[in-house]
Amino acid sequence: MNIAWKEIKKNKAKFIILGSIIFLVSFLTFIISGLANGLSQDNAALIKDLPDGQFYMNVDANETYNLSRIDESVQTTVLNEQKDAAALSIQMGFVNDMEDKQHSIAFVTSTDSKSFESVGKGEVILDRSLEEEGIKVGDILTNNQFSGEFKVKGFVDQKKYSHAPVAFINMENYKEIYRVNEMQLIFVPGTEKAQVVTSLQSFSNKEFLNTIPSYSAEQMSLNMIIWFLVAISGMLFAIFFYMMNVQKIGLYGILKALGVKTSRLFGMMWYQMIFITVIALGLSVALSHGFALIAPKGMPFSLTLDTTVQLSIVFLIIGFIGATLSGLQIKKVEPLQAIQQGEV
Amino acid sequence: MTIFTIDEVTKTFTNGEVDEQVLKGINISLREGEITALVGASGSGKSTILTIAAGLQRATDGKVLFEGKNMTDMNQDQIRKIRASEFGFVFQSSHLVPFLTVEEQLLLMLDVSETKLKKREQQVEVEKILKLVDMDHRKDAYPASLSGGEKQRVAIARAIIHKPKMLFADEPTASLDSKRSKDVMTLIRELTKTLNITTLMVTHDEDMLTYADHIITMKDGLVLT
Known part of the structure; x- marks a missing residue:
């Protein structure tokens, strides 16, 4: 019973x-x-949704990617050795829409890679949350640090960084906005052990997330x-x-x-x-x-x-x-x- | 034929640094199918000897023999098995399980006693016993809706449903009025005689002694007669 x-x-x-x-x-x-x-x-989400891999930043950056500047020769060597690797930079910024309304975004640029969106000069691919704010494909966006204009090429889902929607832009445009020539990071996808690269420090995806103070x-x-x-x-x-x-x-x-x-x-x-x-x-x-x-x-x-x-x-x-x-x-x-x- | 023997049983309770001996060498023999009543003033040790005999507490010294087996040498689980299958209990309060119906109280006891009866046979047995105690019309009732006398009749039914060899009754009529007390005692007598159950009963009530085959009087932890 x-x-x-x-x-x-x-x-x-x-x-x-x-x-x-x-x-x-x-x-x-x-x-x-x-x-x-x-x-x-x-x-x-920008980082979390990436495949497992290794991030590299300059040893002198004190584990703060914003301070990292990767020497171009080092970047070329690594990208030549690792065919899926990408050099990238992330910076917070603003764009103004056609009604001159300002939107806070995270500019992301990278060398050609499957892991990040590729865009041509003067183009931008945005996180879909901006579509919900009224921006449409074909709209023109501006930035006061940039002499040209960005034409919205499309939207991608779940690409956010530091609570802001991501805007993928071309590397030349990025260099003009931030007046830099070097990239901040190199990302090498793959589950193999991190390779030792002189002057660069490696981080797994999780370790890299933890270097973002707000995160x-x-x-x-x-x-x-x-x-x-x-x-x-x-x-x-x-x-x-x-x-x-x-x-x-x-x-x-x-x-x-x-x-x-x-x-x-x-x-x-x-x-x-x-x-x-x-x-x-x-x-x-x-x-x-x-x-x-x-x-x-x-x-x-x-x-x-x-x-x-x-x-x-x-x-x-x-x-x-x-x-x-x-x-x-x-x-x-x-x-x-x-x-x-x-x-x- | 003697079925149950209490042999030189003593019981000492320790209260702080003081030892109090409440049983001072008790000898009792119970014959099969007979009702033995234990009487005596409060504190004479009659309830203590009953609970020791029923395997609810251990003696300090002496032997308790059931069908020749010494229960004082048994472990807790062996005693539990005997309590479940060979003993039945009726207490002052009915102690029914509040969330089980009258019928379920008896089915639980059959389950606990690990009966070999099949489900249908168990049902038949329950109906038979409930008729015997005149509670078949209340088989779906919960204890909260029963009167004191009805509860005690269900408790008696539960005590005998698994056909125990021994029935221990500790003042089974204490919470009942005199008419109900007589009814309950008549019932216990009838059932124990019909089913050949040996009964050891503690009572304060002299009127209940007429239902016993033997009377044992206790005083200050000793058997007088």
Whole structure:
């Protein structure tokens, strides 16, 4: 007989309340996680969506790509040796649209490469978020540092950097705007170990992301919030299961007196814990993904099924540990004590 | 034939630095199918000897023999198995499981006793016992909706559904009025005689002694008669 299920059926309100708490806490965690991922994408989708590889910047740049200037001869040597490699630069800037409205963007330029958009002189390819701001293919954009004009050639999805949409421009135009001749970075795609290049320092994609000051600070804070939420949820689960078990001490004692095995009582507790947690988490996952569909377009929100499943597994493990720790009282329950305490 | 023997059992409780001996060498033999009543003033040790006999607590010294096997030498799980399959309990309070219906209380006991009966046979057995205790009309009721007497009748049904060899009853009529008490005792007597169950019962109520085959009087941790 499944006594765990019988109890749930009879005490629906109690289990719904417990399930609601698990649902609310996990839903909050998923939403915060979605915002953290969204902000992360908003901050560095340009880098995050690149294939695995190595970034190189000048050793003297002190791990700050803005300060990096790669010598042209070094760049030529590396690009000749690695056929998929690209030299690139990223700089924050502005463009004015045809109505003279200013848009904050991140200018990106690179040598010919599959990893970055190639554009001709006087052309620009923009992140699609600018299309939503009213810019269309064929529009003319200007920049006060640039003598010519940019004609919008097209849009690309999910190309953001430092919370700004990316604008891919030709290298000659970039050099004119920023009055530089050297590129800041070299990107070499591939999973092989980084090659040692004299005067250059190598970074994996992840390491490179962490050299972006705003990115690491932002992600650290958000991740801290998520893991605090997970830890607090764990404690909440443990407290609630503890309260539930304390209320049932008398019942456990009577069942033990009748000859029910302690392992069966643990099984009963685990069944209830898993039942409530799985339903609450299932609802949470569904609603948080539903929220992703209705979230305002401008809101940086990105929640993958992988993230919610991973967090759900963490919640299940925490719930299991919390329930088991609080359930240790079951082992200590003396049937005689329960009998002497009267009706359960 | 003797089925249950309590042999020189002592029990000492330690309260801080003070040792209090509540049982001072108890000897009792119970014959198959008979009802033995333990009587005595409060603190005489009658409930303690009953719970030791029922395997709910351990004796400090002495032997408790059930069908010749010494329960004091057994581990917790062996005692649990005996409690589940060979013993039945009726307490002062009914101690029914609040979220199970009357029928489910009995099915749970059959389940715990690891009965070999098939589902259908279990159902038949439950119906039979509920008829015996005149509770078949309340089989779908939860304990909260039963009266004190009804609860105690369900508790008795639960105690005997798995056909135990021993029934331990600790003041089974204490929470009932005199009419209900007589009904319950008549029921216990009828059932134990019909099913050949050996019963050890603690009671304060002298009126209940008429239902017993033997009466053992206890005083200050010793058997007087």
